[in-house]
Amino acid sequence: MITQTRNSAPPASDQALQGTAMLARGKAMTQQQALQSGKTGKADLHMHSTYSDGCATIQQILDHVQHNTDLDVIAITDHDVIEGALRARDLWEKGSYRFDFIVGEEITTKEGHLLGLFIEHRIPSGLSMERSIDLIHEQGGLAVIAHPLHRLFRHSCQRSVMDRIHAAKDVWFDGVETWNASFCGIYANRHAMVVNRSVYGLPELGNSDAHSLSAVGRGCTWFAGKTAQEIRANITAGQTAPGGTFWDMQAYVQWVRYLMSKEGRQGRRQHAELLSFEQQAELA
Template sequence: MLTSKRDQGKLDLENVNHGTAMLKKRRKMTSEQAQHIGRHGKADLHMHSTYSDGCATIEEILAHVQNNTDLDVIAITDHDVIDGSLRARDLWSKGSYRFDFVVGEEVSTTQGHLLGLFIEKRIPNGLSMARSIDLIHEQGGLAVVAHPLHRFFRHSCQRSVMDHIHASKDVWFDGVETWNASFCGIYANYIAMGTNREVYRLPELGNSDAHTLSAIGSGVTWFNGQSAAEIRAAIEQGASAPGGKMWDMQAYYHWARYLMNKEQRAARRPAIA
């Protein structure tokens, strides 16, 4: 059931962002800082599979996270579909993986991209930011604005929209992605961190926005714990912090090659009469 900010127990502005209180205005959390304050958990809650525009299958992602990363929690957030994430959870639940899993979706609203986390049903694309947030909250999920405040990226939520949501008493963001490791975060990460810490004071996340296996874990959210329930609690309590690095050239190369091959396969496919 949708609740108001007050009913949800929103923290006041003095406390809501204590996850980044020790950081400078435009700085992410380093691994040394995270370890020093006991924030050992690492989550990556924004990545894509072949169910949208990612290179890797669900099986490949789960195996890669298990064998090649030290992530504690992941979410698969394909564009405007939830089927892959639900399938991933089903496979994860039947396996013996050391990491926890969150069902998610990256929603294409008319005003920018939005992560829906801890949801069970697809959020339709093409709705307003406010309506999409409401639908996520109706499912008991968390609404996190993805790669915001990039001036030239058409899928980036802009300042006017964030200001409107911030001023509303009936709709709210649960967090903001202030470190996006992809091209979406180039220069915009620092704007997002600075603006959030000055104005919105939302809980902050760092994510990879991975479209290739090698990019998974490049962006991370530091938190105290190891489970999906604990990363959710950290976000709700304003105790999460962004960290990580940007994609390396290998990730760009693999993704570009995958997209070109995909286009070539589509061009060779016989037309349906």
Template sequence: MRFDLHVHSNCSDGRDDVRTILRAAARRDLDGLSITDHDTLRGSQQAMKIIQEDKLDLILIPGAEVTTSEGHLLVLGIEDLPPRGLSPEETTDLAREQGGIAIVPHPYHPFRHAIGRIPECDAVEVYNSKHLFGIANARALIGAKRRHLPAVAGSDSHFAATVGLGVTEIEAADAFEAIEAIQAGRTRIIGKRTPPKFFIGNTFKSIYLILTTGGGRRRKA
């Protein structure tokens, strides 16, 4: 089954609303996804309600992209959001206490709030669709292999038009089985690069913030 595990809605810094994202996911033959808005579960909660009310054939893995003391960390399969500002390891522990998992996204992508290392976690996003050259993705894959950690992909979509560009194939009938499959490393990566027009402006904005304030890496993408 095809999952996009890294999607943003207008509940944080994405452009499109949750219903538009879900319709795009269905059109692109996704079987499931995770709405991973920044430091909020609101997008996931809206998605669950819409899927149930509209009887959509989609599996939702609840999640969020949490701001840790070092950078961003995806937490999936949770009901309660870990607080901002904890270490990646503390955030991972809180996710696991709920039966969820922690995935380090784009660990080496510059200007993307990357942690810059692979901390204690359950999986590594080795293919992030928002890349120019693929070097950071290659570093993530090498790091995951060295640590013997499962690999996943995600679109990191902030537009409905780019949902499904980063796909993790998982054999799962529901969100619980999807979490188990990721933990066990039963994943297959399918990736397609996001057209630069969808993210190049944010990249230049991040560079500008870093050069002018030195604080761009702690702001939301």
């Protein structure tokens, strides 16, 4: 078990130069601003494959990132499973990819979705936010809030939960996704930026939440460096910034067609059966 302690915040002067303090309260970072501030690294740390409800296979995602994006680091974060991300890392290690890779999971807690990054073992769904964070930290991973503060989306972490964790002494978030390129962010992104910058001061990430290939990279995290360990260091130091655009119509059409297809229905059924089996095993 890896023991981890809460990281102290970076000096305000450093954060003003390197993090989001240089931005207006409700604005994401543009590519020009990123380059001017030395953030030449571009990451997308939230996307889904056919191991949960995405419509692209692991191999298709790796190939697409390699040939059709300028991303330097990616993470695959399927819903409540880690097998796809582990499979992706195996393929990535055997290949000659120009980008770096992080194993992740999007965890369904009792109070919203949570990204676990730099983990090795699945975090069970249905736990409290505090317990889910603890299990991520016990693996030496980072706990990042996914698409928070959306009033209508039931899997969005709300203000009361963020307040509770913020006030706690022994549990903490390592970052917050303030730019989500999917429908989850259309209302909530600006609100999340304003609230985080005025109240919580958490390191900010931008991600695509891609469920189709055309959405990969639509949201991004700007950072100084090019590698997985460098973006981790940037997150820890509060020096990342969110950026990107929203999904285009093609991304929605691709995803909906997949969900309605025989392959998509079968994939969702297999995912549900897998989760049911694992939950029963955990209770045994």
